[in-house]
Every structure is written in structure tokens, then in C-alpha cells.
Amino acid sequence: MLTKLKDFASTFFVTGDPLIYGADVAIVLTTIAIVFVLTYFKKWTWLWKEWLTSVDHKKIGIMYLIASLLMLFRGGVDALLMRTQLALPNIQFLQADHYNEIFTTHGTIMILFMAMPMMFALFNIVVPLQLGARDVAYPFLNALSFWLFFFGAMLFNLSFVIGGSPDAGWLSYPPLSEMSHSPGVGENFYIWGIQISGIGSLATGINFLVTILKMRAPGMKLMNMPLFSWSVLSTSVMIIFAFPILTITLALLFVDRFLGAHFFTMTAGGNPMMYVNLIWMWGHPEVYIVVIPAFGIYSEIVSTFSKKKIFGYKSMVFSMMIISVLSFFTWVHHFFTMGAGADVNTFFAISTMAIGIPTGVKIFNWLFTMFRGRIQLKQPMLWTLAFIPCFVVGGATGVMLAVAPADYQYHNSYFLIAHFHQVLIGGVVFGYLAGIYYWWPKMFGFKLDEKLGKWAFWTWNIGFYVCFMPQYALGFMGMTRRVYTYGWDMGWAPLNLVSSIGAFLMGIGFIFQVWQISYSIKYGERDTTGDPWNARTLEWSIPSPAPMYNFATVPHVSEQDAWWAEKQAREAGKRAAAAPALEPIHMPKNSGIPIIMAAFWFVAGFGFVFSWIWMAVAGLLGVAACLLARSFQYDTDYYIPVDEIKRTEASFGRGI
Amino acid sequence: MNLKPARKFLKAACAAFALCLAVFALSGCSGKFVVLDPQGPVAATQQRLIVLSAVLCAIVIIPVLAILVFIVWRYRDKPGNKAPYTPDWHDSKLLETIWWGIPIIIIGILGTYTARDTFALAKPPVSDTTPITVQVTSLDWKWLFTYPDQHIATVNYVQIPAGVPVRFQLTSDAPMNSFWVPQLGGQEYTMPGMAMQLWLQADKPGVYYGTGANFSGKDFAHMRFDVEAKPQAEFNQWVSSVKQTAPALTKSGYEQLVQPGTSEKTLYSSYPDGLFDDIVNKNGGMYMHHSSAPGEPGESSGTSATGATGTSGMTDMPGMNHH
Numbered sequence: 001m002l003t004k005l006k007d008f009a010s011t012f013f014v015t016g017d018p019l020i021y022g023a024d025v026a027i028v029l030t031t032i033a034i035v036f037v038l039t040y041f042k043k044w045t046w047l048w049k050e051w052l053t054s055v056d057h058k059k060i061g062i063m064y065l066i067a068s069l070l071m072l073f074r075g076g077v078d079a080l081l082m083r084t085q086l087a088l089p090n091i092q093f094l095q096a097d098h099y100n101e102i103f104t105t106h107g108t109i110m111i112l113f114m115a116m117p118m119m120f121a122l123f124n125i126v127v128p129l130q131l132g133a134r135d136v137a138y139p140f141l142n143a144l145s146f147w148l149f150f151f152g153a154m155l156f157n158l159s160f161v162i163g164g165s166p167d168a169g170w171l172s173y174p175p176l177s178e179m180s181h182s183p184g185v186g187e188n189f190y191i192w193g194i195q196i197s198g199i200g201s202l203a204t205g206i207n208f209l210v211t212i213l214k215m216r217a218p219g220m221k222l223m224n225m226p227l228f229s230w231s232v233l234s235t236s237v238m239i240i241f242a243f244p245i246l247t248i249t250l251a252l253l254f255v256d257r258f259l260g261a262h263f264f265t266m267t268a269g270g271n272p273m274m275y276v277n278l279i280w281m282w283g284h285p286e287v288y289i290v291v292i293p294a295f296g297i298y299s300e301i302v303s304t305f306s307k308k309k310i311f312g313y314k315s316m317v318f319s320m321m322i323i324s325v326l327s328f329f330t331w332v333h334h335f336f337t338m339g340a341g342a343d344v345n346t347f348f349a350i351s352t353m354a355i356g357i358p359t360g361v362k363i364f365n366w367l368f369t370m371f372r373g374r375i376q377l378k379q380p381m382l383w384t385l386a387f388i389p390c391f392v393v394g395g396a397t398g399v400m401l402a403v404a405p406a407d408y409q410y411h412n413s414y415f416l417i418a419h420f421h422q423v424l425i426g427g428v429v430f431g432y433l434a435g436i437y438y439w440w441p442k443m444f445g446f447k448l449d450e451k452l453g454k455w456a457f458w459t460w461n462i463g464f465y466v467c468f469m470p471q472y473a474l475g476f477m478g479m480t481r482r483v484y485t486y487g488w489d490m491g492w493a494p495l496n497l498v499s500s501i502g503a504f505l506m507g508i509g510f511i512f513q514v515w516q517i518s519y520s521i522k523y524g525e526r527d528t529t530g531d532p533w534n535a536r537t538l539e540w541s542i543p544s545p546a547p548m549y550n551f552a553t554v555p556h557v558s559e560q561d562a563w564w565a566e567k568q569a570r571e572a573g574k575r576a577a578a579a580p581a582l583e584p585i586h587m588p589k590n591s592g593i594p595i596i597m598a599a600f601w602f603v604a605g606f607g608f609v610f611s612w613i614w615m616a617v618a619g620l621l622g623v624a625a626c627l628l629a630r631s632f633q634y635d636t637d638y639y640i641p642v643d644e645i646k647r648t649e650a651s652f653g654r655g656i
Numbered sequence: 657m658n659l660k661p662a663r664k665f666l667k668a669a670c671a672a673f674a675l676c677l678a679v680f681a682l683s684g685c686s687g688k689f690v691v692l693d694p695q696g697p698v699a700a701t702q703q704r705l706i707v708l709s710a711v712l713c714a715i716v717i718i719p720v721l722a723i724l725v726f727i728v729w730r731y732r733d734k735p736g737n738k739a740p741y742t743p744d745w746h747d748s749k750l751l752e753t754i755w756w757g758i759p760i761i762i763i764g765i766l767g768t769y770t771a772r773d774t775f776a777l778a779k780p781p782v783s784d785t786t787p788i789t790v791q792v793t794s795l796d797w798k799w800l801f802t803y804p805d806q807h808i809a810t811v812n813y814v815q816i817p818a819g820v821p822v823r824f825q826l827t828s829d830a831p832m833n834s835f836w837v838p839q840l841g842g843q844e845y846t847m848p849g850m851a852m853q854l855w856l857q858a859d860k861p862g863v864y865y866g867t868g869a870n871f872s873g874k875d876f877a878h879m880r881f882d883v884e885a886k887p888q889a890e891f892n893q894w895v896s897s898v899k900q901t902a903p904a905l906t907k908s909g910y911e912q913l914v915q916p917g918t919s920e921k922t923l924y925s926s927y928p929d930g931l932f933d934d935i936v937n938k939n940g941g942m943y944m945h946h947s948s949a950p951g952e953p954g955e956s957s958g959t960s961a962t963g964a965t966g967t968s969g970m971t972d973m974p975g976m977n978h979h
Binding site: 096097100168169173175176181265266267268269270271272273306307308309310311312313315335337338339341342345346349350353354356357360361363364365367368369370371372373374375376377385388389392393396397399400402403404405406407408409410411412413415473475476477478480481482483484485486490491 | 688689690691692699701702703705706709710713714716717720721723724727728731732733737739740741742743744745746747748751752755756758759760763766767769770771773774775777778830831832834836838841842843844845847848849850852865867868869870871872873874875876877938939940941
């Protein structure tokens with residue numbers, strides 16, 4: 001009995017690596033600390049009522065933000081471990097197996113559990129406020145999306161202490177990811193972590209598409225809508241078309257692994273190329289899914305901090321929509337070298353290059369928004385200005401990669417690694433950071449410290465170039481991605497060392513940001529106006545942080561940059577028409593079902609990971625019970641009385 | 657706002673540029689830019705495209721960066737800035753036409769060259785000499801090369817005659833990998849159950865770095881091999897010496913070789929008949945017989961990629977070998 005238990009424990013828990021034991025201890029200690037603090041300060045009820053069961057889009061946004069920053073930390077640590085291992089030739093810091101797990105989890109986490117939730121954080125916090133709405137279209141579904149993401153991410157992350165991490169790359173190409181070559185549970189964690197959070201992502205896409213189409217303030221025509229909301233619309237459409245492909249692909253891979261089917265193995269008439277095609281039919285739109293909202297953020301910031309209307313609004317909208325369509329016609333450029341014919345390669349080479357056209361137009365429009373403006377170099381604008389050169393160069397190397405015959409030389413090399421990090425960090429991460437700095441006062445009611453922010457900005461940026469520029473050169477020197485070590489013979493050592501130094505500089509940048517946030521909580525400049533940047537769109541017309549009902553009275557909109565126009569009118573002495581009388585506000589009630597249902601998904605996923613059918617079935621039954629419970633819930637909403645609205649507004653110094 | 661940040665920005669940009677130059681200089685001393693050092697016609701074509709695309713991109717990037725620096729400098733928000741300020745100016749048909757037009761033209765030029773060379777590289781490099789065929793099998797975690805005409809085999813080392821087009825037939829008896837010899841030309845995937853094909857040629861004798869490029873598991877990092885190009889006569893000599901001195905690769909020897917693990921450079925005087933086809937077929941190649949291209953040189957039976965698409969072996973659906 002005891003030996004059986006021992007055997008089980010030694011396969012169930014990851015053993016043998018001091019780094020992992022350290023992590024085990026850290027996890028246990030952190031959990032104990034959190035439980036202790038919550039119990040000591042009697043905060044459990046508060047946590048449950050105010051946060052875990054909340055359907056308020058702003059709170060859900062903040063929870064997304066916290067989770068994504070934690071995941072940025074985890075993915076970043078992965079990156080630093082890799083760069084330590086590669087700093088010099090023949091280092092024995094990580095073994096091959098461990099290195100392979102780390103680059104797999106780094107990629108998966110950064111895209112699916114860092115970029116996506118950080119994007120959803122900004123969707124949630126900003127979109128309803130920009131539209132003049134009181135919540136998203138489906139608040140309950142929104143909470144469910146968050147908890148599905150959260151439990152999916154937890155399931156995935158669990159793999160590094162329980163069962164073992166996936167190690168077949170962030171896209172898990174078969175046959176490497178099939179049972180024949182990856183018999184462990186790591187790939188199952190990969191599949192179920194992504195599946196569970198993927199359902200949430202799809203639901204978020206639907207939610208925001210409907211929110212944007214149906215819940216704009218009266219008078220706000222689509223062509224008057226702020227560009228960030230446009231970018232969310234564009235991305236939501238892409239999510240709705242792309243994510244089902246991911247779900248199906250991973251489901252088929254799971255059937256291969258779990259039931260011994262052969263969708264993706266040649267040996268019984270399947271084909272791994274089907275997987276590669278399918279995963280990139282999702283994967284390529286996915287990178288545009290994360291970058292388009294960043295474009296939206298830049299558009300808001302450039303206009304605000306140049307004190308000028310955005311240049312070429314129609315072009316901006318048009319180019320985003322073109323990109324979202326074109327992004328579905330470029331997937332083959334991820335495998336030009338897998339034997340597609342010259343005709344196919346030519347088509348996909350040119351469709352890929354074509355995306356450079358609308359993207360280039362956006363750059364010019366941002367430049368000419370600044371032209372003849374008045375540029376204020378506040379933190380959000382700094383990140384935007386850093387984005388432009390970074391993304392222009394990254395985009396150019398992207399066009400170079402699109403040249404199919406040349407791609408035969410870049411493919412799988414560090415040139416590619418440098419390229420996609422440049423567009424994903426320079427485009428997506430810089431964009432989301434800019435957005436976080438920009439909307440931070442709206443979320444929390446205070447600004448983030450400028451001085452510490454500048455330190456973070458410069459270390460991040462210098463670190464970025466020091467880290468990734470050498471990698472372009474390493475690609476030309478023949479260094480391929482995913483090698484856990486290399487020798488002295490190829491002369492790769494100096495550039496790798498430089499690159500590792502850059503990575504650690506970025507890590508220091510992140511530490512500055514953590515410091516900046518902790519410092520600013522106490523000392524940051526409070527925002528009492530609700531409009532700290534003298535901005536242009538509706539979210540800045542309400543107090544910071546926004547009251548739970550957002551708008552005491554729903555605004556009427558007649559033009560682009562509605563809040564700017566309102567301010568202009570007030571300045572000109574033309575006071576806008578008297579605000580309509582207050583009415584009770586209809587709000588959704590909190591619900592515990594989303595978190596419980598997602599927890600059941602987690603149980604089911606965990607069961608499937610270890611092929612414990614009893615557990616998987618129990619989890620799925622729990623999910624079904626939650627669905628049933630929700631369908632018989634009739635008391636799901638309430639009204640905020642006028643008195644309470646008046647009190648709340650008065651507490652922000654706004655009498656109505 | 658003062659101009660300090662703008663000046664800082666400029667300074668940092670200069671510093672970053674200088675650093676890049678320094679890094680390149682530094683690496684130039686010790687490393688070799690193999691991708692930019694073509695030793696054969698395929699790599700040379702690819703290098704020309706790399707340079708062309710870099711130049712075309714630079715034509716756009718450099719002015720954009722210059723305009724960015726100028727605009728941020730000139731329109732910064734500081735008291736007494738005399739530069740014009742037009743907060744409501746947001747539209748210009750002329751300007752927008754220009755910057756929709758410029759990228760379209762650039763992409764048009766680049767697209768034309770791309771299409772031309774994509775089709776060109778699907779054919780064997782121009783040469784009067786008869787091509788030689790080398791079959792490549794990626795294993796966990798080593799490379800097996802078999803010479804159907806010479807009937808010898810090698811591991812982690814391949815010798816070819818210089819100046820002769822080489823038709824590499826590629827497959828895998830392990831997870832996918834990718835066969836890459838940067839100085840001779842770009843890579844192509846090796847996939848189980850499929851035989852893909854890649855044309856390469858070395859113009860001069862020499863030893864060229866070759867590597868597996870697609871991650872295939874634990875010891876992927878050690879999947880390196882050398883490609884040695886020799887004059888035809890010396891190549892023939894090498895073949896006959898291998899035939900005389902090296903041991904044979906038997907069926908059971910191959911079973912050993914397939915076991916996961918790394919391997920040293922090894923030579924074999926012969927290998928089991930039809931080994932390459934057996935490898936392709938046992939991994940699912942039998943489902944693809946109907947895509948056989950009649951009249952293909954070499955010994956591959958139906959699994960070989962159609963000659964028509966050359967560099968790639970495939971027809972229709974991206975990456976799909978069958979109809």
C-alpha cells in the first residue's frame with residue numbers, strides 16, 4: 001500500500017529538480033500567507049461578494065489585469081531561465097527536458113494566458129465606458145468567461161509541479177505531441193488548459209461584438225465610435241471565427257491521444273499537416289487578435305496626447321477591418337517550407353505582404369495625427385512613441401519573412417524569433433502597457449508615478465533592443481530556435497551573451513513597474529477630475545474610478561470625440577442641454593454560478609488530464625448542474641434607486 | 657512639457673544604433689553569417705531576395721523614422737513653441753492617397769520578384785550535369801543519408817559532388833524535423849510518411865554547416881551535420897573507399913539507429929534495399945501511392961513528391977500530398 005502510494009506520488013508530483021522543489025515551497029507558503037491574511041482580516045465575505053461573484057465589467061477587468069500581470073511574471077521568469085541557459089555555450093543550468101518544457105510554457109502562457117487576458121482586461125474596463133453603456137451585453141457570461149480563463153490558466157500552470165509540463169512547443173505539432181512521442185500528461189494539461197480558457201475567449205468575443213453593436217449610447221453612430229471600440233469590434237469578429245478552429249483542433253488531438261484515433265498521424269491515414277494547417281488557421285488570426293486592440297489603444301493615446309483629432313479616421317477603421325479579413329488568408333506563411341507548391345506559396349506570400357499595406361497606412365495616420373499637434377510626453381505617449389519605430393522595424397522584417405523563397409532561410413531561425421518578439425513586444429505589450437498607464441486613473445482613481453515609470457520605460461526599451469537585435473544576427477549565423485545549448489564552434493557566444501543581458505534589463509524594467517504600482521498606491525497623484533489627461537472620449541466624462549453604474553444619466557452623442565466636443569461647447573459658454581432627470585438604474589445581480597461552474601470545468605479537465613474518467617464525469621455533471629441552476633434563476637437583476645445615485649454622485653463632488 | 661524627454665529619446669535612439677553596430681562588429685570577428693554567405697545558386701537567389709526586401713523596406717522605414725523624430729521634436733508641447741497647431745485638421749485625400757500608394761507599389765515590386773523566384777526555385781538549379789539524389793531521413797536525434805545510386809549510407813555527414821545539382825529527398829522516421837544547409841540554400845521539412853524534395857547545389861568544394869531546424873524533442877540541439885562538397889573525381893573515390901572500408905548497415909543495424917539517442921558521424925558501405933521507401937511507407941506513405949509521379953529518377957516508389965512543384969513536393973492543398 002505504502003509503496004503504491006509512493007509510486008503514485010512520484011509520478012503525480014514533479015520530482016528531481018531543485019528549481020521545482022523551490023517552486024513547491026513558494027506555492028505552499030504563498031497559499032498559506034493568502035489564506036492567513038484573508039482569515040485574519042476577515043476578508044473572505046468581502047472577497048466573495050465584491051469580487052469573486054461580481055458581474056461588474058470593471059471589476060472583472062481588474063481581475064483579468066491582475067491575473068495577466070501574474071502570468072507576465074511567470075512567462076517572464078521562463079524567459080529569463082532560458083536566456084540564462086543560453087548566455088554562454090554548454091551551460092549546464094537546465095537539462096534538455098526542462099528547457100523544452102520552459103520554452104513551451106513560455107510561449108503558451110505569453111500568448112494565451114498573458115496577452116489575451118491583458119487584452120480582455122482593457123476590453124472590460126474601457127469598452128462599456130467608451131460607448132456610454134452601463135455594462136456589457138451579457139454580464140453573467142462575462143464573469144463566466146473570466147473564470148473559465150482563470151481556471152484554464154491555473155490548470156495549465158499546475159503542470160509544472162503536478163504531472164509535468166508540456167514540452168512539444170507552444171503549438172504542439174503532432175506527431176511530437178501524440179502519445180507515441182509525448183506519453184506523459186503534459187500535453188493533456190496543454191490541451192485542457194487551453195480548451196477551458198478558449199471557451200471563455202470565444203464567449204468574450206461574442207459578448208463584446210453584441211455590446212458594441214447594441215449598447216452604444218443614443219446617437220453614437222458606428223462611424224462616430226472611438227477607435228479603441230472599433231478595434232475591439234474587429235478583434236471580436238476575428239475571435240468568433242478563429243477560436244472555434246482552435247477548439248476543434250485540440251479536441252481532435254485529444255481524441256488522438258485519449259482514444260487512439262489517427263486524425264494527425266499518417267500511420268492510419270490521418271495527416272499531421274491537417275493539424276498544422278488548422279492550428280495556424282487559428283494561430284495567425286490570433287496574433288492579429290492581440291495586436292489590433294493595441295492599434296486601437298495607440299489611436300486613442302496619440303490623439304489625446306497630441307491634443308488633436310485622429311487623422312484619417314475612416315482609413316483607420318477601414319484598415320483595421322481589412323486586416324481582420326486578410327489575417328484569415330495568410331496562415332500558410334508559417335510553413336512555406338513544409339512542401340506547399342510554388343503557386344500556393346506565392347499566393348500566401350503576397351497575401352501576407354498585403355497586410356503590410358493597411359498597417360503602414362495606420363503608421364502614417366498616427367504620425368500625421370501628431371503633425372501640427374501639441375505632443376505631451378506622458379507615460380502612455382512614451383510607450384506609443386516607442387512602439388512606432390519598434391513596430392515599423394518588426395513589420396519590415398515581417399515583410400522580409402513573407403518573401404517565400406527567402407523564408408526557407410529564416411524559418412525556425414533566430415531571425416524569426418527576433419521578428420515575432422519585436423512585433424509582439426513592440427506592438428502588443430507596449431500597446432497594452434500604454435493602455436494600462438492611460439486608463440489606470442479610470443480604474444483606480446490615481447495616476448502611476450511618472451518618475452519610476454520613466455525608469456521602467458527606459459530599462460524595458462533599452463533591454464528590448466539589446467535582447468532582440470542580436471537575435472536577428474544570430475538567425476543569419478544559422479542558429480535555430482529551441483536549441484537548449486550550443487557549442488563554441490559557430491561563434492554564437494558573444495551575441496547570445498548580449499541578448500541575455502538585454503532580457504535581464506527587461507526583467508528589471510518589470511520590477512520597476514511593480515515598484516511603481518506599489519509606490520503609487522500610496523503616493524500616486526489622485527485623480528479628482530475624472531479626466532486627468534484632458535482626453536476626448538466618454539469614459540473621461542465620469543468620475544474616477546467609475547461608479548458601479550458608470551453613467552448617472554446615459555449620454556447623448558452626436559459626433560466623434562464626444563467628451564472633447566462637450567468640453568469645447570462648455571468652454572465656448574454653450575452649456576449643453578440640461579441633463580435629463582435621474583431614473584432608477586437597472587443592474588444585473590452578482591452570481592456565484594460562474595466561478596462554481598468554471599471550478600467544475602477545472603475538475604473535469606483535471607480528470608481528463610490523468611484519464612480519471614470518474615473525475616471527468618463528476619466535473620461535467622457539475623457543469624451541467626450549474627447550467628441548469630442558472631436556467632431556473634429568475635431573480636437576476638435589480639434597480640439602483642435615485643437616492644443612492646445622488647449620494648454616489650455627490651461623493652464624487654458631482655451634484656445633479 | 658520641456659524638451660528633455662525628446663532629447664533623451666534621440667540620444668537613446670543613437671545609443672541603440674551604435675550598440676547594434678558594435679554588436680555586429682563584435683560578432684563579425686568571431687561568427688560567420690552563413691545565411692549571407694551563399695555557396696550555391698539556390699542560396700544565392702535567396703540571398704538576393706533577402707537583400708532586395710531589406711532595401712525596399714529600408715526605403716520606407718528610414719523616412720518614416722526620420723519623420724517621427726522630426727514631428728515629435730517640432731510639435732512637442734512646450735510653452736512658446738511657434739510650430740503651427742491645427743487641432744481639428746484630420747483629413748487630406750492627397751496625403752492618404754500617397755500613403756496608401758507607397759506601400760502598394762513596394763509590395764507590388766517585392767511580390768513580383770517573390771513570385772518569380774518562388775517558381776524558379778521549384779526547378780533544379782540550372783546545370784548541364786545530371787543531378788545526383790541523396791535521401792535524407794531524420795531520426796531521434798540524428799540524420800541518416802542514403803545514396804540510391806551509389807548505394808552507400810552515412811549518418812550526420814553527407815558528401816556531395818561540387819557543381820552538381822543535388823536532389824534531396826526528405827522524410828522522417830521520428831517527429832518532423834527540417835533539413836537546413838544555409839550556405840547552400842533554405843530548409844525543407846522532413847515529415848513521416850511523406851517524401852519531400854529539395855534542390856541544392858554547392859558551387860565550390862568546401863565544408864558547410866547543416867542542422868535540423870524544427871524542434872523534434874530532447875536532443876534536437878545535437879542534430880548537426882556537415883555537408884562536404886568535393887570535386888566529382890574525389891567524390892567518386894570517397895564512394896568507393898566507403899564501399900570497401902565501412903561496415904554495412906543491416907536491417908537490425910537500422911533498428912538500432914532508430915532508437916532515440918545521439919550519434920557520431922558514421923559511414924556504411926551499403927544499406928537494405930528499398931530502405932527509404934520502407935521508411936516512408938511504414939509511417940503512412942502507403943496512403944499516398946496515387947500521387948506517384950511517373951518517370952521520377954531515383955528509386956522512390958510512389959511516395960516521392962511530384963516533380964512538378966520541385967522545391968516542394970506537394971500539389972494542391974497547402975502541405976497536403978494527396979488529392
